[in-house]
Amino acid sequence: MAASSATAPSRADSTDLTRDQLLELYYWMRLTRSLEERLVNLYRQTKVVGGLFRSLGQEACAVGSAYALRREDVLSPLIRNLGSMLVKGATPLEVLRQYMAKGDSPTRGRELNIHFGDVEERNFIGQISHLGDMVPVMAGVTLSFKLRREPRVGLVYVGDGATSTGAFHEGINLAAVQRCPLVVIVENNGYAYSTPTSLQCAASRLVDKAAGYGIAGARADGNDVLATYRVTREAVDRARRGEGASLVELTTYRRKGHAEHDNQSYVPAGEIERWTAEDDPLDRYAKVLTGQEGVTAAELEALDTRITGEIDRATDEADASPPPEPRDCLVGIYADPPEAPALWYRDGIRTAVDRHERPAGWGTHDG
């Protein structure tokens, strides 16, 4: 897989982004990368108790697309969308607590990594590991917007791998037929775990799937944050106007393995190095900002310093967070009953045998 020609991101033709917003995009991308670097340190210290998933090189995809949403719009992230969640209001402290399995993490230690959400205030939904399942779920979220005549939009991410699943097909087809205000972003990063896109799908362009569903399709350079923003914004606006679902393919490259343990032995020599040197989304965007946008290097450094401070403070706070109370594992499987009982050997023996309910004279026990 070759790096795309290393062109600088272009300023949106009729951009509605202010200088502050352009800097905000940089902030979210840098925060994503720096937070993941901090997580690598914590992983090596065994403070991250499970796996660690990186989005190195995909920060523009995540941030630019999520930035096209309004607060009331609902986003459904995937494992490489830490940046999208940060844009939607997830905090580094939540992410750190979640990875470190703390009792005050967003899921109280029940789920891993960035599998968490908030549909009350910030409007993003926790994913599950079964790829493609979030597409039908988001078809339903956006169906509810349509039924209630709410001018809200949903955005769901899938990778190149998830486009092979039945759930992806059923979900996007349902959204298409019902003209749900849903944007499906296919982040084509070249690999699903170790499997290259060429072994996932015989079509050379995943965006061509849109035609099969009778919906609008668009494709953009996912390492160009402004192009990513622009193409998503168009799809979001179309959905909000009531023109139905669409599919957006963002091309990018996964520079790290599936998770931190993965040594990427399956990647051809030089490929990662080429993308790193020629097509890093942060490097490219920094050049745009310091070039045509007139942002000084000192301004960017100040943002970097601010981010380091924020992550340092969040790390200290997360480190000091308590672990979950073990018995909390029995709470909240259902609304009613609110709690499940522990098994008998954890709570002392309370069976009929132990209580000897029948008279000893019946001879069924030794009294």
Add this chain to the structure above:
Amino acid sequence: MAEVTYLEAIRQALFEEMERDPNVFCMGEDIGAYGGAFKVTEGLQARFGAERVLDTPISETGFVGAAAGAAHMGMRPVCEMQFIDFISCAYSILTNYVATARYRAFLPCPMVVRGPSGGYVRGGPFHSQNPEAAFLHTPGLKIVYPATASDAKGLLKAAIRDDDCVLFFEHKYLYRRIKEELPQGDHVVPIGKARIAREGKDLSIITYAATMWKALEAAEQLEREDGLSVEVLDLRSISPMDDEAIVATVKKTSRVLIVHEDTVTGGIAGEITARINDLAFEWLDAPIKRVAAHDVPLPYAPQLEDFVLPQTGDIVRAGRWVAKY
């Protein structure tokens, strides 16, 4: 008041709940203008419109997943499986996504998946299944399977109002074969409560759904021919299961026969047996025995289907054995 069939009772529940709560809507294949394969939803689209009685593509994963998403946003979707056999197409999203939503993400998921279940109708391997046991093993799902028209209506209303996902199994053999006068007013039957269908003191038959009627027939025959007083406990809810009612009937009769239509291995009867072992072992005077379907895919020909499925005569023979032990 006129007597109402099991099927009509289900339709009444849907009508009343859709009238009561604008968040309730139905999704499924051919449920709109056509009214569903068994006409359960007949008239609903005319009354509530195509958006609230929504015809879906053939996509059980798609519309069950969509129901979950809509439920997160405050809706109360009711999904119809054209035949409950097709719920297996949505098994993954039900067990992995829907069942875990509240626990792992504090996402409300109030939804119902309902559909025609069961055999004795010459439906063959793919239109006769009883897949309830496959879901009993998944924490986070509730399962009900009514045997009477009154319970069908009252439990469906409770299922729609429940704040979690309820799988609502309807026995298609009973759809038009049984009818009764329904209680007036807002008739809601609580989930998780069994019902004593017949009082007795010599033997307990624990059962649910269509075999509840066969158990009643067998109980009458055992009384007539053997002078046995047989209690029949209709579970109504499979999950949560009414342990109190199970223990109460065991303590009353000390002899238990469990009857269900689903295949015997890994079926609900094994779970009930384990619970009795835990909770009332010393009250037993005989081994707990099971009457259920043989472990084969359900065949089509009447001679084959009748052999595989539990019949009234089987319950009589097994009940006699347990009573005499």
